[in-house]
Amino acid sequence: MQQKKVVIVGGGTAAWMTANLFAHKWQKLNVEITVIEAPDIATIGVGEGSTPYLRSFFKQLGIKESDWMPACNATYKCGIKFVNWSSRPGFSSYFHPFNSDADSAYNRKFEHNTWLKRQGYDVDVQPDDFYMMAALAKQQKLPIKFNKSASDSEGINAYDNPHHNIYAYHFDSALLGQYLKQHAQTQLQVNYCSAKIIDIKQQTNGDIKSVFTDTQQELSADLFVDCTGFSSLLIQKSLNVPFISFANNLFNDSAVAVSTPHSHNAASYTPQTVSTAMSCGWRWQIPLQSRNGNGYVYSSTYQSSESAEQELRQSLKLTDDTEVKHLKMRVGRLDKHWQNNCLAIGLSQGFIEPLEATALHLVQDSIERFLDVYDFNPNLEQEEQRDHFNELTNYGFERVRDYIVLHYIMNSKDQSAYWQNGAQLKDISTELAHLLGVWFNGQDLREELAILNLDQYYGSTSWHALLAGYGVFPDSYKGEPDKRTINFTLADEARQYYARLTEQYPPAKINP
Ligand SMILES: Cc1cc2nc3c(=O)[nH]c(=O)nc-3n(C[C@H](O)[C@H](O)[C@H](O)COP(=O)(O)OP(=O)(O)OC[C@H]3O[C@@H](n4cnc5c(N)ncnc54)[C@H](O)[C@@H]3O)c2cc1C
Structure with a gap:
């Protein structure tokens, strides 16, 4: 193939993720x-939490956890703990877990309990009790077990992952940018x-x-x-x-x-992000090896920057x-992410605000989808691929937005206009409105998510954890269930099961 040129404008995490994945995928093509x-x-300089998907980014590049994690002061993440998002009694906090194979013992039972609760029976519905990752985070334990003798051939850390736990990371965003820059330049010949x-x-x-650059260079490219x-x-x-x-339904x-230092004698960290509701938004706490990252995300319509800083x-x-x-x-999205010979990636x-x-x-997601369909052949008409790419990318943005919006419309905090207006939002997507109808009408939410293909970004566990974790149930109390006629599961039983399983996992240590 005649040499093809790609110019990426920007030097933030998005640019370096793109450069690495492009260069890796096109290694055998003649692409500069x-x-x-x-x-x-400056780069935005924040963005220190991931979803589990980032594991596959490093894996496809053959980068080991033992290499990039220490370089970026990274820690493991089992999920997100939401604090004070609901004022319903007994529901002041809940854990949004990543799934583990071990959850198969109690995941469906938990969902069934939430169904019973929606029918009016008083059963245990606190998600923290029913998921492995919540149990690990509570005990400050890692979601993996290192096994030094295991083979390292997977391209990620050699570890013993008996329950196929799905976990994510926290990292220093500036160090991650530098790491990816160096990798792209030294391993993949990116200019x-x-x-x-x-x-x-x-x-x-x-x-x-x-x-054209301010250094009087002109750079042409195919893409x-x-x-x-x-x-x-x-x-x-x-x-x-x-x-x-998206400002009409996401106010922040x-x-x-x-950044703050770890407390004086801290030897371990809790492998979770904490998201605490504040007066006009929410505050994150992210543990890194070197420090904690903190921030308050708020709406300037409801609070001034001085007051937010003070809070x-x-x-x-x-x-x-x-x-x-x-x-x-x-906050929002482009109408089209790929237009002519230009692709937009990142901010x-x-x-969508960084709540999840x-x-x-x-x-x-966007880079990989693009790599699946893009062809350098100038004679090839790519209109159809472009439209399909844009449609799927927009779909992803909207499904993530819906799940974030759910955190606001289900809030029961009536302490301020910010929270009240969030709870009264009328401008929500038909998909979200439909799923809420399914929940409140006592139907099967898992089945509906699958039938409508709405579980690609947030699966059944996430929806059930949020709605049950907030204590959002129809008001139709029927009393205690009768174990002989109604099959329900006690939280104690699940807690004991996870207590046994998590015994094998090591503590989440802060490196000295
Ligand atoms: C408060 C907050 C919290 C966040 N938390 C998370 C999180 O927990 N998890 C997560 O995944 N994401 C999070 N994000 C998003 C995350 O920070 C970004 O998605 C990520 O850093 C990628 O940013 P970027 O590379 O698109 O843009 P930037 O980091 O802004 O980089 C832009 C780059 O473009 C360059 N540039 C601009 N103009 C020109 C020009 N004319 N010529 C040449 N170069 C130019 C700049 O020099 C810079 O290098 C958060 C964002 C915010 C605002």
Whole structure:
């Protein structure tokens, strides 16, 4: 094949994930990949939690956990603990777990309990009791068992994963960017250019012909990737692709972030993200090996940046000289993520507030979907592939959005206009409205998610954990069930089962 050129504009995590996956996939083709990053435009500098999907990113690149995790001060993540999102008595917190094979013993029983509760029976419905990952997090244990004698051939850490646990990571986002940059340059021959794009030249058919840098270079390419963050320089500012805001059902548009040290004698960490509801948003706490990452995501319509900073400072007991970082967020998605010869990846293509740490998941999802269908052949008409790619990518953004919206419309905190307006949202998708109808009408939510193919981004466990974890049930109390006639499961039974299983797992240690 005649040499093909790809120019990636941007130097954040999205750009380096794209560069690595492109270069890896096209290793045997004659493709030159160049990343151009403006030295004076900083990366967003936050984004420290992942979903389990990121494991497959490292695995396909052959990068071992034992290599990248120490380099990025990374820790393991069993799920997310939600605190104070519901004011229903007995439901002040719950754990949103990643699944494990071991859950098969109690997963369906838990869902059946939630069904009984929806019929009006008083049974145990706290998700924390029914999932392996919740049990591990509570005990500050790792979701894996290291096994030094095991083979390392998988390309990831040699470990003994007897229950096929699905877990995710926390990491220092700046260090991850540096790690991926170095890997792309040294292992995959990706070129790097430190310069700012100041102009873009288009062909008459709308394709981008070349980009101009402030160092007087002109770079032409067959394919351009816009990884310029919220500025969306190529796809929006040049190709004029419209942006569809989600502001009407996701109010948060700002954040204030700060790092804090581990407490003085801490020898272990809890392998979970904690998300605590605040007066006009929520606060994250992420444990890294080197420190904790914290931030308050809020709506500037309801709270000023000064007041949000003050609230964060108070909740973390920060000293006055601790520096915090304020950020603005553009929440929504592009109408099209691939237009002409330009693909947008990362914050440039859209962003859903980071409540479930899904941004890099959508980045990886978009890159892999693109690699499945893209062809460098200029004579090949790719209109159909492009439309299909855009349709599926939009579908992903909307399904993730629906699940995030669910956290707000189901809240029962009437402490402020922010929470009240969230609970009264009328502008929700037909899919979300339908699923809520299924829940409240006492139907089978798992079955409906599968039939409508709505479980690709958030499966049955996630939906049941959230709704039951908030204590959202129809008001039709029938009293205690009768064990002879109604089959239900006691939380104690599940707790004992997981207590036995988790005995084998090691503590989540902070490295000295
Ligand atoms: C508050 C907050 C919390 C988040 N938490 C999470 C999380 O827990 N999990 C998660 O997955 N994601 C999270 N994210 C999202 C995550 O931070 C981003 O998805 C990720 O960092 C990728 O960003 P990016 O590379 O698209 O953009 P950026 O990091 O903004 O990078 C943009 C790049 O473009 C370059 N650039 C811009 N203009 C030009 C130009 N003219 N010429 C050349 N280069 C240019 C800049 O120099 C920079 O390198 C969070 C985001 C926010 C705001």
